[in-house]
Amino acid sequence: AQTVTQSQPEMSVQEAxxxxxSCTYDTSESDYYLFWYKQPPxxxxxxxxxxxxxxxxxxxxxxxxxxxxxxxxxFSLKISDSQLGDAAMYFCAYKSGANSKLTFGKxxxxxxxx
Amino acid sequence: GAVxxxxxxxxxxxxxTSVKIECRSLDFQATTMFWYRQFPKxxxxxxxxxxxxxxxxxxxxxxxxxFLINHASLTLSTLTVTSAxxxxxxxxxxxxxxRTNTGELFFGEGSRLTVL
Numbered sequence: 366a367q368t369v370t371q372s373q374p375e376m377s378v379q380e381a382x383x384x385x386x387s388c389t390y391d392t393s394e395s396d397y398y399l400f401w402y403k404q405p406p407x408x409x410x411x412x413x414x415x416x417x418x419x420x421x422x423x424x425x426x427x428x429x430x431x432x433x434x435x436x437x438x439x440f441s442l443k444i445s446d447s448q449l450g451d452a453a454m455y456f457c458a459y460k461s462g463a464n465s466k467l468t469f470g471k472x473x474x475x476x477x478x479x
Numbered sequence: 480g481a482v483x484x485x486x487x488x489x490x491x492x493x494x495x496t497s498v499k500i501e502c503r504s505l506d507f508q509a510t511t512m513f514w515y516r517q518f519p520k521x522x523x524x525x526x527x528x529x530x531x532x533x534x535x536x537x538x539x540x541x542x543x544x545x546f547l548i549n550h551a552s553l554t555l556s557t558l559t560v561t562s563a564x565x566x567x568x569x570x571x572x573x574x575x576x577x578r579t580n581t582g583e584l585f586f587g588e589g590s591r592l593t594v595l
Contacts (some may be wrong), residue, residue, distance in 0.1 A: 386544050400583075410523075410586035456522060459494060460584075465576045467584060469522045 367392045369459050372418045372472035378447045379478050385432075386442045388457030391456055391464030399433065401442045405453040406474070413455070416440065418462075444475075480506050482576050492563055493595055500558045500574030500590045508553040509575035511524045513584065515548075528558045552554030563594040 368391045378384035390399070403412040414422045416433050417469055424431050428445045459472040480554050481504040502512055511530050527537045535548035541595040545557040545567075556575075560567050561575050570591050573575040 377507075382521060404584075408572075408589045410572065410574070410589075415516060434482065454520070465584065466513070466525065466575070467523075471522045472520075474520070 367394075367397075367459050367468050368462065368477075369457050370466050371457055371473050373406035373473050374471070375474045375476070377403070377476045377478060378407060378444070378451075380447055381450060382447055383443060383445045383473065384447055384467060386455055386457075387477065388440045388442070388470055390436070390459050392459065392461075394461055394463070398460045398462070399440045400458040400460070400467070401429070401431070401432075402456045402469075403453045404446050404456065405449075405450075410456075416444065420470070445479050449477050449479060451475060481575075481577060481585040483529075483573065483585045483587040485573055488588055489591045489593075491593045491595065492551075495560045495562055497559055498563055498592060500560075500571055500573075500592070502556045502558070502575070502587050504554045504575045504585070507575075507577050507585075509577065510553065511576040512550060512556040513574045513576075514548060514556075514558050515572045515574070517572060517589075519570075523552060523572060526558075550557065558563050563592070565594045568592055568594045584590055 370389045397418045398415045403411045414426045432441045454472045455474045459468045484503045488499045514526045526541045527535045529535045529550040531550045537543045550556040572589045573587045
């Protein structure tokens with residue numbers, strides 16, 4: 366079974382600074398997708414970024430980028446120029462290419478200091 | 480973008496009653512919908528997978544007679560919490576997968592259930 370591990374329950378970053386959220390996963394599959402979701406206080410899950418396992422290039426979406434290390438099964442999220450609106454819970458998630466189920470990590474609460 | 484709407488967003492009910500939560504994909508056809516439960520500051524726990532026109536597949540430990548799931552059309556899935564108890568109080572979230580598998584799931588806004 367696939368597992369997703371987010372070992373840091375909380376992190377804090379100064380506004381305008383950069384923060385990296387870590388995530389590791391375990392799988393024996395070769396075809397899969399990885400995601401980072403943001404859940405602000407409104408509880409609405411928002412997709413931040415996605416990465417297909419077959420792509421070697423790290424995904425980037427504006428201030429958000431990932432460091433995908435396939436051999437190490439690591440998928441960290443870097444948030445640059447942190448903003449107050451980035452404060453939220455962030456979940457790392459895995460999806461097999463064979464089905465649609467998402468396996469979530471425990472999440473990390475990110476706070477942004479003004 | 481793909482929009483998934485949940486209704487109601489908040490519901491309060493008495494113990495022993497049943498509550499229905501709807502999950503609709505507003506601008507796409509969802510062949511598969513998922514129902515999750517989330518406790519405060521915790522991760523999302525998958526309860527069941529709902530495929531249009533067939534019976535839902537429940538995760539281990541989830542009572543299918545208590546959490547009835549129906550996926551009657553390509554745009555609507557419902558979760559009915561039967562004979563609700565206070566321990567069923569939680570945040571319930573649905574997500575939907577499009578016909579074309581891009582790998583991405585789209586989430587509803589969630590429904591807060593409080594059982595008195």
